[in-house]
Amino acid sequence: MTLLTVKDLTKIFGGLIAVNDVSFDVAKDSVVGLIGPNGAGKTTVFNCITGNYRPEQGVIEFKGADITGMAPNRIVKMGVARTFQSIRLFPRMSALENVLAGRHCRLKSGFLACMLHTPAQRREEKAAIERCMDELEFVGLSHLYADMGGALAYGQQRLLEIARALASDPELLILDEPAGGMNDQETAGLVELISRIRERGVTILLIEHDMRLVMKVCQKLIALEHGALIAQGDAETVRNNPDVITAYLGVDDEKW
Amino acid sequence: MKRRVFSIVLAGVICVLPLFCNPYWTDVCVSVGLFALLSLSLNVMLGQAGIFNMGHAAFFAVGAYAAAILNTVCQWPIFLTMIPAGIAAGVFALAVARPIIHLRGDYLLVVTIGIVEIVRIALINDVFGLTGGANGIFNISRPSLFGVKIYKGWQFYYLVWGVTAVSMLLFYGLWRSRFGRALNCIKEDDIAAEGCGINVVGYKLAAFSLGAFWAGMAGAIYASKMVTIAPESFNFSESVLLFAAVILSGGSQLGVLCSVFLFFGLPEVLREFSDARMLIFGLAMMAMMIWRPQGLLPPLPRRYRVAAAAGDGKK
Structure with missing residues (x-):
């Protein structure tokens, strides 16, 4: 079953065509990798899906509904959560509060209930805190719940962003270079974490440069170069595609 | 912990202060209380949400005038005008903020300065023939609570600080x-907030209107205390002082109270050294x-x- 469909997506910045007529599908319960050299337009595709950019052309459908150009917060509420390439935590809020921010869109207490702390609001708040502690536990940060987001180590900040995204009950999780800045040990932990997220029934779309990670976790790959789609299909096929090798992995002298 | 002791001491001092004050100082403390209420309402948008509003006096003015008009023209008692005054200020804030709320930091600040000036000039020009022009509105009645008319300094003191405490x-x-x-x-980061599913524009507008609502209620109390209101009471420099007080406070309510005493109480204390006053302040x-x-x-x-179990163990 298709969860996300991107059709003929084009995004132009001034004179630069950042994404040019890109189409792909993401099937439910799969892990899909978006690869390509720096500047290929990967993050731009992500930003179009999450509503941060409005594409010049093309349609993005999530669970059959058109989400093109919808406000980012509404897209999150529909079930698409993301992390950022350059970590964007709330540095002066605690780890738990960062995750609670992700839970925000699932909470219903209105403004008066918040002001007066009605019994319903208290119950909801208590459940939210428990749920968010579970998410911290899930990524292995529960012991740091009271630490400020900005005070965590780099790899931990990446994990905290994932916990924050998971707290919003996503069906599709979009990870923008989750292993960026991680050491080998942390990357290995991330591979294991991604498979655990998938077991929860969350579909994952990720950008990553670490090809070992990509090959370990992704069933399907989509390769971009200069904003255009050059290959897509199952991971092995795309990796061995000569265009992808030329564009992304570099020219192999012996073959040419 | 230290802070808790400090707040209890401060609350105690505020409770008994009028017993030790002559009418002049009680009156000063009433003004400080009103400014505290205004600064606390500004703190919701400026201190909590980082919305740079340097035109808070505009909403104070809308509330004061709404209360004054309802009281003098429609003969409503002042306590009944408080909520409509707040709503008037809140709706006004919502209407002016909707097109500008997406502006960032200092750009928004400049626009809000414009708003406070527009309101002041509109009041001077007697908009709708209701505001009495440059002279303002006279003969606003005193509030009365359970049949007791509030007109003495200490009565206003407890009214203002009571409302402040509840707020x-x-x-x-x-x-x-x-x-x-x-x-x-x-x-902290509005793009990340939006990316987490927080409706940034909605919450900014809510904070803005809420702060304005409270400023409007403060305006109603002010109108009944002064009996007469005029456009010159709601000028730009008031807005700047409120803005500075909230920035100085650091964002906590206790901090706001402290900085309000510094900004609006200290100048009165230093009045004897009137020449050096602004210098010391600076x-x-x-x-x-x-x-x-x-x-x-x-x-x-x-x-x-x-x-x-979650907290311990692992570390």
Whole structure:
């Protein structure tokens, strides 16, 4: 079953065509990798899906509904959560509060209930805190719940962003270079974490440069170069595609 | 812990202050209370959500005039005008903020300066023939509570500080909830907040209107205390002082109270040295910027009751 469909997506910045007529599908319960050299337009595709950019052309459908150009917060509420390439935590809020921010869109207490702390609001708040502690536990940060987001180590900040995204009950999780800045040990932990997220029934779309990670976790790959789609299909096929090798992995002298 | 002791002492002092004050000082303390109420309402948008509003006096003015008009023209008692005055200010804020709320930091600040000037000039020009032009509105009646007419200094003192205390409790509740957290997220990083599913524009507008609503209620109390209101009471420099008080406070309500005493109480204390007054004030501001750039009392992190098992063990 298709969860996300991107059709003929084009995004132009001034004179630069950042994404040019890109189409792909993401099937439910799969892990899909978006690869390509720096500047290929990967993050731009992500930003179009999450509503941060409005594409010049093309349609993005999530669970059959058109989400093109919808406000980012509404897209999150529909079930698409993301992390950022350059970590964007709330540095002066605690780890738990960062995750609670992700839970925000699932909470219903209105403004008066918040002001007066009605019994319903208290119950909801208590459940939210428990749920968010579970998410911290899930990524292995529960012991740091009271630490400020900005005070965590780099790899931990990446994990905290994932916990924050998971707290919003996503069906599709979009990870923008989750292993960026991680050491080998942390990357290995991330591979294991991604498979655990998938077991929860969350579909994952990720950008990553670490090809070992990509090959370990992704069933399907989509390769971009200069904003255009050059290959897509199952991971092995795309990796061995000569265009992808030329564009992304570099020219192999012996073959040419 | 230290802060808790300090707040209890401060609350105690505020409770008994009128017993030791002559009418003049009681009156000063009433004004300080009104400014406290205004600064606390500005703190919701400026201190919590980082919305740079330097036109808070505009909403204060709308509330004061709404109350004055309802009282003098429609003969409503002042206490009944408080809520409509707040609503008038809140709706006015919503209407002017909707097109500009997406502006960032200093750009928004410049526009809000424009708003406070527009309101003042509109009041001078007697809009709708209701505001009495440059002379303002006279003969606003005193409030009465359970048949007791409030007109003495100490009565106003307890009225103003009572309203302030209730407001602080409500704002505290807001701060400790998803609403308060959402505002803090927006202040920290609005793109990340939007990416987490927080409706940034909605929350900014809510904070803006809420702050304006409270300023409008403060305006109603002010109108009944002064009996006469005129456009010149709601000028730009009031807005700047409120803005500076909130920035200086660091964002906690206790900090706001302290900085309000510094900004609006200290000048009265220093009146005897009137020549040197502004100089001392300026030096104090400079000292703050150098040694305490985070403000007097930044809010302490919120505490959460977390199941013990999760908290311990692993570390």
